[in-house]
Structures are given as C-alpha cells and as structure tokens.
Amino acid sequence: MKPYSEHMRYLKHLAKEFSSQEAVAEAIINLEAQLNLPKGTEHFISDIHGEYEAFSKLVSHASGSIKRKIEEIFQETLSAKEQVQLGALIYDPDRMLGTMLPAADEQDQWYQNTLYRMIQVLRAVASKYPRFKVRQLIEGRFEGLVEELLYEKETLPDKAEYYQSIIRTTVASGHGRAFIVVIAEAIQRLAIDHLHVVGDIFDRGPGAHLIMDRLMSYHSIDIQWGNHDLLWMGAASGCDACIANVIRISLRHGNMDTLIDGYAISLLPLASLAIEIYGDDSCDLFLPQKFNASSDSEGERRMMAQMHKAITVIQFKLEAQIIARRPEYGLEDRRLLHHLDLEQGTVKIDDQMHPLKDALFQTVAPESPYTLTSAEQHVMDRLKVAFLHSEKLQQHTRFLFNKGSIHKIYDGNLLYHGCIPMNSDGSFTSLHLGNKEYEGSELMEAFDNLARQGFFCSEDSIEKQSGQDAMWYLWCGPCSPLFGKDKMTTFEQYFIADKATHKEPRNIYYTFRDDEQMVKRMLERFGLNPETGHIINGHVPVIVKEKELPQKGRGRLLVIDGGFAKAYQEKTGIAGYTLVSNSWGLLLATHQRKVDDLLSNTAAHDIDCTTEILENRKQRIRIKDTDVGREMRQTIEELTTLHEAYQKGIIVQDRV
Numbered sequence: 001m002k003p004y005s006e007h008m009r010y011l012k013h014l015a016k017e018f019s020s021q022e023a024v025a026e027a028i029i030n031l032e033a034q035l036n037l038p039k040g041t042e043h044f045i046s047d048i049h050g051e052y053e054a055f056s057k058l059v060s061h062a063s064g065s066i067k068r069k070i071e072e073i074f075q076e077t078l079s080a081k082e083q084v085q086l087g088a089l090i091y092d093p094d095r096m097l098g099t100m101l102p103a104a105d106e107q108d109q110w111y112q113n114t115l116y117r118m119i120q121v122l123r124a125v126a127s128k129y130p131r132f133k134v135r136q137l138i139e140g141r142f143e144g145l146v147e148e149l150l151y152e153k154e155t156l157p158d159k160a161e162y163y164q165s166i167i168r169t170t171v172a173s174g175h176g177r178a179f180i181v182v183i184a185e186a187i188q189r190l191a192i193d194h195l196h197v198v199g200d201i202f203d204r205g206p207g208a209h210l211i212m213d214r215l216m217s218y219h220s221i222d223i224q225w226g227n228h229d230l231l232w233m234g235a236a237s238g239c240d241a242c243i244a245n246v247i248r249i250s251l252r253h254g255n256m257d258t259l260i261d262g263y264a265i266s267l268l269p270l271a272s273l274a275i276e277i278y279g280d281d282s283c284d285l286f287l288p289q290k291f292n293a294s295s296d297s298e299g300e301r302r303m304m305a306q307m308h309k310a311i312t313v314i315q316f317k318l319e320a321q322i323i324a325r326r327p328e329y330g331l332e333d334r335r336l337l338h339h340l341d342l343e344q345g346t347v348k349i350d351d352q353m354h355p356l357k358d359a360l361f362q363t364v365a366p367e368s369p370y371t372l373t374s375a376e377q378h379v380m381d382r383l384k385v386a387f388l389h390s391e392k393l394q395q396h397t398r399f400l401f402n403k404g405s406i407h408k409i410y411d412g413n414l415l416y417h418g419c420i421p422m423n424s425d426g427s428f429t430s431l432h433l434g435n436k437e438y439e440g441s442e443l444m445e446a447f448d449n450l451a452r453q454g455f456f457c458s459e460d461s462i463e464k465q466s467g468q469d470a471m472w473y474l475w476c477g478p479c480s481p482l483f484g485k486d487k488m489t490t491f492e493q494y495f496i497a498d499k500a501t502h503k504e505p506r507n508i509y510y511t512f513r514d515d516e517q518m519v520k521r522m523l524e525r526f527g528l529n530p531e532t533g534h535i536i537n538g539h540v541p542v543i544v545k546e547k548e549l550p551q552k553g554r555g556r557l558l559v560i561d562g563g564f565a566k567a568y569q570e571k572t573g574i575a576g577y578t579l580v581s582n583s584w585g586l587l588l589a590t591h592q593r594k595v596d597d598l599l600s601n602t603a604a605h606d607i608d609c610t611t612e613i614l615e616n617r618k619q620r621i622r623i624k625d626t627d628v629g630r631e632m633r634q635t636i637e638e639l640t641t642l643h644e645a646y647q648k649g650i651i652v653q654d655r656v
Helices: 004-017 021-034 052-074 080-091 093-100 104-126 131-137 143-151 157-172 176-191 208-216 227-237 240-252 257-262 268-278 298-325 374-388 391-403 440-456 462-476 490-495 516-525 566-572 627-647
Strands: 042-045 194-197 221-224 346-349 352-355 407-410 413-416 431-433 436-438 535-537 557-559 577-582 585-591 609-616
Touching (some): 004 627, 021 627, 052 080, 052 104, 052 176, 052 208, 052 577, 052 585, 080 093, 227 440, 268 298, 298 374, 407 440, 431 440
Parallel strands (some): 194 221, 413 535, 535 557
Antiparallel strands (some): 346 352, 407 413, 577 585
C-alpha cells in the first residue's frame, strides 16, 4: 500500500472493525489459512425458462455432486440401492420422509442410522470451508447441534458416547424428522459454493416467480441476463413495448401463472378491450399453443385468443414508435403496418407482396397505423401502473440488477447469455449509441448501463426513455448480445403462411464459435488467457438428437442450454446441461428428459443425470488461485498496513 498519510482516513475506518493489534492479527491469520483451502464448487445453469420443478430438483442434487460424494463415502458399506435412497432423502427430504419411514417400532433406529450417514455426507461437503462459513450456511434450527456433530470425532473413546447421545436424544424427543430436513438442506447449500445463472429465468414455464424467490435466498450467486429476463426487467421499468411483449408471450403459451398468480398483474383492462373490439373475431391464429395449454374451457381459450390478438397489434404499434425515434437501431424494415393493404388482404415485405392469414386489423388506421386508439392507450396506461406497482416484480427486478449484468469475468472465464455480435470478417459488430460507436465488451457495458438507466432514472427523463428503448432493443435487436439474430419475425410468424419469411438468421458468431482460434481471439479481446479460459453461455439449445455437442472451439466455448423448457425437449432430446467447476476441474452434466418424474416412487430415486469430465487438473485449485483469493490478498495487504500502524503508534488502539 501507499504511505500511511494517503490512507489514514481508510485505516481509521478499518480500525473501527479491528480495534486492536490482536484482532487484526487474528484476521490476517484466518485469511492466510483460507487461501490454502480448495476452491469452492461452482455450478453453472442456463435457460431455466420458468420450469421451477426441474430447476429446484437440479439445484437440490447439485448436478450430481451430492451423488458422487455419497458414492465416495459409502462405496464399501452401502449397496447401490441404499446409496440412491440416501441421495433421494437429501435432495427432497420432506417428500421422501413420507415414503421411506418404516413401521413405528423401527423408526427410532432408522432415524439414528440415517442421521449418522447424513452427517458423514455433511462433513464431506463442509470439509473445504472454514468453520465460520459453515456456521453461516447452517444457521437456523438446530445449528448448535449440527455444528457439534459436524466437528466431534465419534471414533474417539471419550467422545463416542457424547456423540451418540446427541443423536439418540434428538430422535427420542421426536425431532428426528425435523433434524433430517435441516441436515439435508445444509448439505444442499454446502454442495455448491457459488451459483452462476447464465440467463433466461423467465417465460415458457409457469414458475419464474418461484425460481426468483429461491434465487434470492441463495447464499452466493451471480446472474447474466438473458433476453427474456431483460424483457421482464423492461416491463418492470414501465417500458410499454416490453410490457406488451411480456403479455403477448404469456398469452401465446397459455401461461398466465407468473403474471397473475406470481406478480398480481390484472389483465381485466385488456380483456375488456378484447371483448369490445375483437368480440366478433374468431382469432383462430391466436389460440394458446397446445404444449402449455391448461384445462381451460373453450370459452376461456377463445377469450385468451382475443386478448392475445389485441396485445399483439398494440405491440407492433409501440415497437414501431421506438424504431421511429431510434433510427440508429437500423430497424425500419420491422415497421410493417403501413405496408398493409387490407382491401387486398396483403402486406408488402422486402418488395414482395404476401397474402395475410388474417386481414382483420380493427384498430389500425391507414392514415396513422402506429397510433394507439384511445381505448388501446387506456389499456396500456392501466397495465403500466400494474407492472410498476407489483411489489414482488419490482423486488425481483432489483435483485436481477443487484446480482446481474450482461456479461461477467469470473476466475478467468467469460460468462454471457447469448453472443458477441460479429461481422463476417470476424470483427466485432459496432452500434451507435448516443454519441459513440461501441463493440465487443464496450458494447456490453454500454447496454448494461443503459438498462440500469432505464429502470432507475426518474420518470419522464430523457435518460429513462433512452434506457427503456435500449432494454427493448436488447430483447430483439440484431446487435443485441442477448438476442443474436438478424431480426425477430414476430409479424411474419403470425400473419404470413410462407415459412421462408419466418426465418431468423443467427449472427455469424454462431459459426465462428466452432473455430478454436476465433474463440481464443474472443477471450483475448476480453483480456483473458486463451489457453486456460472458457466462454460459457446458453441461449441456443444444443440439438443432441442431431449429434450436436455443447463443446465448441475444441472445448474453449461451452453451451449449457440443452433445453430446460419442456417446449424444447422434443427437439433437443434432453432436459438440459449444467456445468460444475470444482477444485479438480470441469464437469459437464447432461440431464435426461422426464425430469419431472424424479423421485416419483421408492424404486426409482436415482437422478437421471450423467457426468462427463471436461478438464481434470493434476494439482488441486486453491482459493489463492481464484478471484476470491485475489480479493483476500488485497484485504490481507490492507490489514497488514493497519497492523503496522498500530505497532508504530500511528493509530492508537482503544483500551477499555
């Protein structure tokens, strides 16, 4: 550090926390010791898409990490079936206790045996953590007893009876069940030191709000925003175009749970408009898609279709307004309503006329096709208020901003959801934002700042408007690192039969990612070591059925979106990929379909997950080799300076 005089203000502040030489020395000793512990296990997950049950189960078994620990500990003492049952109990204790408990006269002994085994697993997953961190992660019910059992050696003659007595008395007092749940939850928390969510928590499945609740309770997490996340964040900011898209997608997939049950967003104003304007319109093109349709009545489905069409037309108008005020986005070809010829039932796209599958545009006036009618404006005003006043949505969005970003560099790896927009010559695509051209990492950072601006700046400010427009662009713009396609053909997919118009060509990035040298150059452009670093992203499902692999660029780039959403699984052939980084290297976990049947009966408790070792290091990675270790070294340096200041009397320690 620099001379004391340059840091006196900070040292005095630090001295309030460490008020003596002894306190400083103890902190330095603890930090130095921690640097030599094995690095914690990181878990990478992407494209959850609202599938809460699959997500919850996957996180509970830590992509097979707990199963591997059980096999290591009990390979000589428990049968394969017993190992599977113990794992099932740890992954889902509340449910499994209802099916595993033996007859009443055998329960005490079963509880005792089970607790002994679970504590052995707890010790194994806790072994790489210092005591204070274990204490933080098991804080709650029975924390004192758990800590005693965790660190006592039952094999020592003087401790054996003490150890056994704790377990016997716990069971005899009727708390065996609760104690098992507490230990299972502690194992789950300790099995994963840090969770990376590489985008797309929202849409498709019905439980995005439940996933967000669980993520908010996670002890250590970062999030790289996906385009679906940004869409909901934009809606929470009050961006009209994002609100319309969120509602349209929810209606399209017949998935209203997150909107209505999760965030208490009332769609009554939209329903009233749909009845008034589209009551005589069959809206057949807008019926909810089958794979997510519930058991609603035909009348309810018809109403959803009418609401769906109403918000879709509103969306096209609102998006066209953004495009008109942001010519730098280069999206004029996405303004299509003024190319409608409703008398002929056609639309002109790229100088070609196409027949419309539905030529009823009741609220589109030829002289001003992009102006909302007074009724449409009233609906959007009401919906905007609902999104802005949804307490839970606002809470979740703030958490996404607090823990999230467009990209992240972590322990030499580059994490982002979608892509780095590129040109055919391998250069990064640039986009004019404000008064400057941005590309690569600078473009990601500029978009990150604009998104925060769109949510946090004051209403009616220029900054908020430009930020909200950028949030919408991140959802669907050709230079968006979250979207990664040349265009979003929403209009064509609804209204034009010719599927050639539906194509959304991917950015050339998705070709270059197969080239090892190109991936290495990407890593270098972000300041990373191309020989040891990896790019980790999701967004585009890996089509396993067509022999596609998640490893790109000879393993330098890893795609961990295998298709969590049930809508994708028939196409991909699996139920998702996750990545595990532990102190020995990298493991890729493949999750098979029908994950929702996991633990359905006592004969089939095993997790349907296979693991492949991608990298196996000869020397174990220590905390000192990680970003966390580098921060700890900086703290040690600061504490050492404070210790010297105490020794020299530059700062005088308090005496009681």
